[in-house]
Amino acid sequence: MLSVLFFSVQLSVANAADTPKPVLTLEQKTDKARVDSQLLEQAQLEKARQASKDAAERADKIKQKSQTNDWATQQKRKAQQQSVERETREQKYLREAKEAATQEHKIPKP
DSSP, X not given: OHHHHHHHHHHHHHHHHHSOOOOOOHHXXXXXXXXXXXXXXXXXXXXXXXXXXXXXXXXXXXXXXXXHHHHHHHHHHHHHHHHHHHHXXXXXXXXXXXXXHHSOOOOOOO
């Protein structure tokens, strides 16, 4: 039974190989090529869209990281500015204290 089944499968394969493929006309070949070209173009467009989307996501991630660094830079700048203001205030108080020390003070008599 197995040999009969194997023989029938071989016959059907042989019959399929013996049947000639339909000959395509030039117009049919042109239409097929046009369809293939459109499918290829759609696939390439989809790949380009995906690549653009990936690039935009990477750019957003980089922008987020740089904004975090900008915040840190801003905080550092604020701290430096406050330090300078503190120094100028201290210098002002020292200058006023020196001026006050050099002036003559009259003590009121009771």
